[in-house]
Amino acid sequence: MNLPASGRRVLVSGASRGLGRAVAQAFAAQGDRVAVHYGTRADEARETLGSLDGTGHALVGGDLADPAGAAAVEAAAAEALGGIDVLVNNAAVNLPHPPVETPYEEWAEIWQRHVSVNLLATANLSHLAARRMIGQGGGGRIVNIGSRGAFRGEPDHPAYGATKAAVHALGQSLAVALAPHGIGVASVAPGFFTTERVAPRLTGPEGPSILAQSPFGRVATAPEIAAAVLWLASPEAEWSSGTILDLNGASYLRT
Template sequence: MTDRMSLEDRVVIVTGASRGIGAGVVRAALDEGASVVAVARGREALDAAWGAEERVRCVAGDVADTDAIIDALDAADDLGGHLWGLVNNAGINPYYHPITETPLAEWDDVMRVNLLGASAFSRACARVMIAQERGGRIVNLGSVAGLTGLPNIGPYNASKAALDAVTRTLAVELGPHDILVNTVAPGTVATEMVEDLFNANPALRERLVAKSPLGRIGTVGEAVGPIMFLLSDAASFITGHVLVVDGGRLAAG
């Protein structure tokens, strides 16, 4: 029986790849036989995580920077195989205050990485996938924040809601090329970014756990699994979808 989760002889680009969910996706993709281009801002962290991996090429740069996109595509070409997948995982959420107290510069910071960076990478990779005529997968990392009105992180909420719209639009535009585009929208997952937020707001963890039907926050592995599914042949009739992975938090109201 064919393993429909296999990524053998395929190349996947993962942004935000030095830690958290991104690092988890890199490891899982390698385990499924893929070669991976790992993209993140910090060269040192990238090399520490993936420098010893033969089937990984590390690209240090800002996801909204054209040079980083060009370098990532060059690295994908160097790995051989064909460019099959893009996981737009890079994202920031460093601010925590009401919209009425949010400077416009903070909106620019968040939108540039979370929305423009993902859109620019998607555009560039889609062009390559179309030219290859072998289909492909794009998975955007959204958030339940894009589906709700969580207080004090307005720019982040807006960036993720906008990314969902990009997902749906790309799914329609790229469908004729058998390029499937979906969003995975995690709830609260124990990543370094979330831990930083908890450290700045200690009561926030307790509130979120209390509202979860499962009584806990998610693990990185629990977010990685759905991403890998959407990258695989097993998800060959799913596109334009926002897959919520939140332990039932939205269902609980």
């Protein structure tokens, strides 16, 4: 399939800040046009949009936890960009809910939220974008943001670890289903990396133990993770379809 190396139409979910912003910037820097999605952080999403190289980018808001909302976001992105060639499923929630301390009502609500955003929104956007890519011809790419926690375990965030494991499995199933249409699907599984959300943990009492998880003695940066996403979405990465790429600085080694 003739997937171009640049000038592509890219939808990045959850791109108002953090990794989503870094991913949007990486695609824009190589000449792609990006639809910056946000859920509630409109002002920060506008900052992301304003930071992008080039022109022709778009801002798209919507609640991905609602299937109708996901459909509206995909349609708005496609209309603004003239189609979609690459989807990056980055939007996610990660709320603490240690099993022993969390009341049942709160536990059930948090699990539902994680499943709706982390898993079902990823599945729905992937379905919508894949059908559009097939209709366009020319192939495409879907890259999912998973997590090291899917393998290592998340004792205080079990719904996050479980839904990210499901995202990895979803990506592999879609990789097989969509390959005949020239659509590659892959996932990344980052460990800790620097964002606004985790900054207090890195500078707090647990910071030294987090840094010590990797033999490099540090955590990743968002641009490092974004660089891997950029490659997985490239024309050269078609044969990596189905992979789950560990990005954790040797802090957790799978066998």
